[in-house]
Amino acid sequence: MYALLIFLVTILIVSLIAALLAAALVIAERYIADYGQCTLTLNGQRDLSVQGGKPLLTVLREEKIFIPSACGGRGTCGVCKVNVTDGGGPILPTETPFLAKEEIADDVRLSCQIKVRGDLAIHIPEELFNVQEFAARCVQIEELTYDMNRFRFELTEPATIEYVPGQYVQLLCPRYKGNAEEVYRAYSIASDPKQKNIIDLIIRRVPNGICTTWCFEYLKQGDTVKMNGPYGEFCLSRTEAPMVFVAGGSGMAPFVTILHAMKNTGNPRQAEYFFGANTTADLCLTGEMKDFEQALPNFTFVPVVARPDESDNWTGETGLVTEAVQRRYTDLSGHEGYLCGSPGMIDAAAKVFTSLGMPEDKIYYDKFA
Ligand SMILES: Cc1cc2nc3c(=O)[nH]c(=O)nc-3n(C[C@H](O)[C@H](O)[C@H](O)COP(=O)(O)OP(=O)(O)OC[C@H]3O[C@@H](n4cnc5c(N)ncnc54)[C@H](O)[C@@H]3O)c2cc1C
Ligand code: FES
Structure with missing residues (x-):
């Protein structure tokens, strides 16, 4: 008993010392360390003089160079990759889970993880230089379900945007009571690409989420916001293969844009869209989907309700969205799959696609994580 007590007290003391050291390091880093001006060499062509001490992602953003960052710099998405050819220092433990051997080489x-503490030479893809920052006014907020809203933004500066249907923007969530730091979050564009001055976002509320709390509780019609983009490679291929779309919740967003684009260009491709909802209260935009079915002769919308209430008199597909796909297809070897939503749903649907013969390289997805 006495030995256990000694053991527990030792652990407590060691943990306390570690916590104190970590806090001291953070304070020293923030208030004492002065890395002065550092030179950031971009693609071997341009030298920028920047203030040291901040994460590279932040420094680049301040220079209006926008790197995709789905998690807003928390080190949980692994999206913010850049080549650091000189001055990066050793790989950090927070980076290793996201870097393959070849990438490290x-x-x-x-x-978001490496800090500018001296001169750095980096290389970033040329297309990222085209990413712009936009000021926009929120002109409409529409309730789609009990936890999902469509926010319409009119771009003011610059006044128009060019993007590929399926891409996303990063919305800046400002400081507000309970949120001390500005953060960016990724949201798929959900508007008609014909309207180049409009960005619609379909946002699902995440309990205690920093950005979604701001969107649902603080953002009002008439407010000005900042966003940057476009980013991402989720888009329709240029083939004529029939397609299966699968989405759940706010994963609806990029498909709205893609369907608008198909309608605008008279795209005749066959597409069946399975939208998964827990209950009928989670269904949204069913009227708009019917309009797309009218406008696109080879498009079908299949809402799938996991647990319909008896009082709903639901006569459509039930169960998991993946089960509905399995009920309707026995062979997907000639199809392409497009998936959007939570990582769990995407992994499950991709498994079903491959089990039905769809080649892995014909499965395109955007994970909302
Ligand atoms: C490419 C891309 C496109 C995206 N497009 C959309 C979109 O069109 N619409 C949309 O609503 N979201 C979209 N997202 C998700 C979005 O970027 C945010 O992650 C989400 O809105 C939560 O942000 P938050 O600041 O409110 O929550 P945070 O403060 O980041 O998270 C709070 C807590 O909730 C957890 N959490 C985070 N996200 C979720 C989630 N989705 N469900 C459950 N728990 C969660 C976190 O792990 C954390 O514990 C997209 C993400 C990516 C990567
Ligand atoms: S922004 Fe760097 S890991 Fe997400």
């Missing part, structure tokens, strides 16, 4: 790093 190619000097790929997570720009």
